[in-house]
Amino acid sequence: MTSNSSAQFQARRRSLLWRLHFWSALIASPFVLVACLTGLLYVFTPQIERAWHGHLDTVQPQSQVRSLDDAVAAARQAAPEGWSLHSVIPAFEPDDSVRVAFTAPMPDKAQGGGHGGHSGHGAGAGAAQGKPQFLRPNFGIPARAVVVYVNPYTAEVLGQLKESERFATWARKLHSSLQQGDGWRWMIELAASWTMVMLVTGVYLWWPRPGQSGLPQSSAKGRVAWRQWHAFLGVALGLVSFVILTTGLTWSQNAGNQIKWARDATGQTPPRIPAQFKSTVTEGAKPLNWEQALQAIRREAPSVSMMVMAPKGPEGVWRANQMDRGDPSKRFDLLLDAYSGQKLYYSGWADQTAFGKATAIGIPFHRGEFGVWNQVLLFVFGAGILFSLVSGWVMFFKRRAAGSSIWPVVLPDAWRSVSPWAWLGGAFMLVAMPVLAISAVPVALAEAWMVWRKSRAAV
Template sequence: MNDLTNAGTARDGTAATGGVLYRLVWKWHFLASLYVLPFMVMLGVTGGVYLYKPQIEAALYHDLLVVEATGQPLSIDAQLAGFEAMVAPKRLREVQIGEDPTASTRVEFDDAAGTRSYGYVNPYTGEVLGLQARDDMIMRQVQTFHGELLLGDIGTKFVELSAHWAVVMFVTGAILWWPRGRSKTIVTPHGSGRTWWRSTHLFTGMLATVLVVPILITGLPWTDVWGGALDRVQTATGQSSVSLKWGGAVPKSTPDADGPVGLDQAIATARSEGIAAPWLLRPARGEDGSVWVGSASTDRRDQSELVIDQYSGAVLARVDFADNPPVAKAVSWGISFHRGEAYGWLNLAQKTLAAALSVMLAVSGFVAWWMRRPAGSLGVPAAPEARLGWPMAALTLGLMVLFPLMGASLLLALALDWLLFKRLGWFQGQRSVPAE
């Protein structure tokens, strides 16, 4: 990955060299990096931290999550009845139950003010160990900052745009890195000063292209514009994921004079049906409502769902991961990979390394560029005025269709360049190209 480093006038005073395509690619790599690198640091740090959410929360909220196993636990109905009496929630959303005898029962609910919150109950005593607004939890804030910079819908557009332009940065960087007449294809960190920073950027860029680009792509289904378009395409083509958690098509219970059989029966049914623990349980709402139980396992293959009649305990419907269409499965596995859950500790280690490389790539590129740039200038690489042939035009149009938010930003950038930047002399480039 050639860096941001080599913009500006060459130290030996030579004029710009290199082919037209090479110089155009170099300028686009530089300009894409100006926008992307700050986001890359943020995404690398927050994403790397979030990978270890279970371990971090286990330390931060130990008093809420861990209890002493003493005798037989209370029924789930008794735990919820005590919780409702003490907390008076506006709405009960979901209960998480596991098989670990030292784990508390987690209740997700809306409080009287409508704030989505978690409550933690000692399953042996019924004591409410504590309440926590969901969005105030530290790892939730890390997740929100990672996805939207704490700026809501506007922030998520900026993050999505950085992911799109990061793809451009990595592609152009790979073109610049590709050896042209050099026998040595792998450059390891060496030398001192700017040489060390530049060689480090080359080395980390090579590794990051392999490790980070798949992470960028698998994160796109979460985005507003690209992800929203994918969701519409999946719906139109019958490739959406299958779920019984929401929707009017969920089977209803048949009221019985003997009343509901209880939530413990629903968990017993889930266990007998082979649903993997821990379980997420949604109590029935209304007289004809049904109980929903799903697996909270991080293994996608185990994520099955049941709809259970609240009166008889009979299974009214079941959906397994295998029932999803191919595109939905691919998206789901991509999300699992993005979270570092797809194949155990190896995926976690891979994601940790990718996060570290993202930060090092950004820092090394910035430092090497800063040490190289002419005083008082950005040191934008020179690029000749070039006619856009039909192959390049088709490629550009294809990228704009594939990444519509990037396409919109490109059109805006070209308009600003034509109307304003050229008149002000901004981003026009110095007469040099990257050193080989």
């Protein structure tokens, strides 16, 4: 291939990718703007919660801590009548309060083993089919719960609050569904899917050609300067963008199911807690109280803030897992015998699959849970995304002001410039992100209509 034909080939390919980049920006921009603004708000959750809920979350440290049973008993007295105790988050830091969560009574058919029979939770139809049964993953306090906050030193009730009214819960729902429920989660999935296309095509369009550095030039003016900074910042933030997009897609409804299928098919399913464990009932033996259970759990578990769930029924077991996601290496799940405190099951960081470890790092990073440096990085990332959106539209209007077409021009035979690997990658993205595939249909129809219209005009 001569240098002239090679340049023409590259020009055709770039024109096609530029068109695709424009489409992805056109579709994703409004949703990305919303996700970015709500995400920037969510980044500062620790500071906002400290200001809004500090009177419930923190206490003045004292010399003597009361038994956890005293705190739970005080919480029961303050809890809504008829509500069931769901879990307890004991104080970890000296100024932490004790959080005791209660949930409303469930219909009889849904009560089953609760969290805690731990000996029937999730058994359902699978048990009748002879399939292994596992406990449902524990992701923290349910949004429907009411949490009673207790001073661990005095057993004084500090107050109570619906978990749905916590700022973190509100901000998370705002970011994921604009407070409209799961039926609106498709918006974030649509944004993430097309932003992934925008990222891939943007990197290719930026990639320096021979004799170019890819860095913004101080001599550049006008639309050229906007384009250089737009491309450079987009690529500079590319790694963070990829992590944010992929972790976001794991939570999505459609792409998330595809990711879970691939995870399970490749043997990367994280450890699951078998549901068959039961406590050994011994005549005359008394079950552990909350304080005894907590001490037994602390002997087996890493030193981290944790959630504890009590046994359900005589054969139920104590269950505990970490609450603080800021140190993934302390992730654990633990089951204890209700009478002896003997360890029945334990899985920790070493038991996680590579996928499990990646998500245990990626998801807290996405949420800014690794501390101030994580929050600062996400803030810079969010500001960079906002600049990319603004600069992209500035370039569009400057191009329109110069008399150019709304749509980037696709050169003749551009489709023939696509490599087999690019076709394969595109097919993979469509399969992995179903919302992308569905939304790509009207794009393809619009492109076909424009081609037909152009051909008619040429006749």
